[in-house]
Amino acid sequence: MKKRYRLFGSLIALSFVAAACGSDDKASSGATAGGGTTAADSTTAGPTGDTTPTSDGTVTAGGEISIALGSEPTSLDPYLVDDGAERAVNDNIYETLLTRTPTGELEPGLATDLPTQVDDLTWQFKLREGVTFHDGSPFNADSVVASINRMVMLIADKKTDNDGFYSSITAAAKIDDTTVNITTAKPDGVMPARMYWLKMIPASAETTEDLSDSPNGTGPYKFVSRTVGSDVKLAANTDYWGDAPSIASVTYEFVAEGGTRLAGLKSGKYDLITNLPPQDVDQAPQSAKVQGQEHPILILDSDEGITADPNVRLALNLAVDKQAIVDQIFGGFAAPDAGQLLSPSVLGFNDSIDAYPYDADRAKQLLTDAGVAGQTIQLVGEAGRWLNDRDLLEAVAGYWKAAGLDVKLDILEFGAYLDVLFDRDSRADAIYVSSSNDILDPDRQLSTYYQAGGIGSSNTNTELSGLIDQGRQELDPEVRATTYKEAVKVAYDEAYFVWLVNNQDLYGLSTRITWTPRVDSKLLVKEMSVSS
């Protein structure tokens, strides 16, 4: 009798062990999971706003919010990875020498002013006094030198993904406690923008291998906890040198599925979700949008094949109705790309260029005149990485077909797609890519897609290449802007790309949160507030 039930007994016992593990989780992470639900609780917490103890036991007025990001940070060390989720969190913990206004203008951050030029290779920064890191150590010239040194070292050791941002920097030297000189290998006009990107760490962190477990910056929020796979929590820094942030604490959760993010927003679990799909805007309690930096384009091979003829490239532009794509595929939450890959908020944006108009008849005529009507054009893309990419590619293929081409549309798995994008030996006729601009400087985008030899470029125009080099090494921002305006005009006239649209960044918001999105897509909690 006893033996008979042993098996089922043990099976059930096993299951209870598993379930018990579940309840352990509840106990240990109860506080962790609370962030999401207390967000809802504080809505009912009375009109004066509730008070919430922060990590160091002090009490700050303000609410708690919960933000859902599309992915989990792969590390919390801003020096090692180039990762949007990492930045979403660390932009609140760390600060940089320069910052940008919500509309993209550079302005002083931890520096007191924009840098001055000592000579062509040396930039001088004056530093803000009385700023401390969260661990109490001072921010001064030593921390700036340590920050530069750590990045230079990581680049030399091939350990960082960020060498593209900083490889021009050679060293930093302390002049006095509040003055630092940063030197570059060549004249580097991108330098101020780079210092809007490099997060400052304390002097003691210079040789730390991995900062992921203990983020320590000067920012308005302090790191509280990280549960791998689950969440990251921050609390307001009561000793912050700037205006005191109004939100007391923030919990980041990571939700890959857009539908699940939206469900969490609607149920009140989240106050802010990123990458709200255009088709879901009506469902969100509140939404916010800004003309961002995302530009889906098609790179045309200007050297070989059917697209080597400039008139064919022009026809491929004219054949596509960008406004219809804006309306039908992006729900109106985009603008036609003004023929230049750069957003209006980026230096070098040329406002004298307009998107190629939609003129199907002329496109057809150009293709016929070029003698390529009925020929095959290869269009390579991927699906799932960028917003509504499959629909976009299918729409373009449809327009090109209507113009009289036989379109071979290859929608590849992302890895295989990258092999095509990066293939320097033979370029596909047309490659889809959605290009973004992180630091709001044109150099990297143009070096990658416009400049001959860039990993995503399909032209060998030496004039264009020269202009991009010139723009990089020019130190006067006004002259840089003029140079880039000229560069994008060259590419426009040659129709090296089919410029499609410039997306708006869309965010879903709860009804109680107030926030205006920024053109650099930073999620700065200090710029948010909640009503009680």
Next chain:
Amino acid sequence: MGRYIARRLMQGFVVIFGVTVFVFVITRLVGDPVKFMLPLSATPEQRAARSAALGLDKSIPVQFVHFIGGLIRLDLGESTYVRGHSALSVVFDYIPRTLQLVGLGMLFAVVLSIPLGVLASRKPGGPTDRILTTLSLVGLSMPQFFLGFVLLIAFTVKLHWFESGPGPWTRNLILPALCLSLPAIGRLAIVVRSSMIDELNTQYVKVAKAKGMTQRRILGVHAMRNAGIPYVTLLGWEIIRALAGYTVVVEAVFNWPGLGFMAKTAIQNQDFYLIQAIVFVIAVIVVILNIVIDIAYKLLDPRVDLQ
């Protein structure tokens, strides 16, 4: 029994080694984590330098020797996606949530499938049987990605009973566990039903009936135990399938960050080291489970000869 287990463990080592080597070869042949580690705008030189730093520029045989050396020391390398962590430590960070999910899901499966199957077997062809068999078929043929979204819409979005994402099991785990278990409940209940029907038609049950034993005692004590072997076989299979497959879907739908969730991410980013570590740990669990199932046979039916 001891000698038997030792022999099975030896076989298990061969299986685990074989699977791990297979995954090594496949990932090396088709993938390149550097593509995914660096930003799109990284130059070819930067990509080549990172490849060299990871040792991926070496020939596959050289990499293989290095890999085997690490495997012997249980060092499966550093994850290229979760930066700065060994691949095995990432697995141990994520696997508890998967074990909780499978544990609770299989608890649901066992607790529901046995009474349902027994109930259906009492009058084969009767209305109860028909209803339960139909329900079982619906359950086992429902794709989990679909079932998951139905459950989410009903219980999370509309009713607010549960939440998705990580959290306490009472609010966040019940729904994914249910989603994981429903098809299993269908399959298991059908097996319980048919083996019970078989057992109830045997001579010994007729004898028991003839001597006046109660229905409950016949079912609960005699027939059920003999019906146990196919059930345990299938249950083991369900656990293995859940661990090595279904959880990938269920964890993605419910945003439950377990190992299945991480496996999907590792594959998307071609993180060789993490893929290898995940497959390695799952292979170890599957081998152990198989041995446990064999031992369960012996406990259920002493006539089973494990030699």
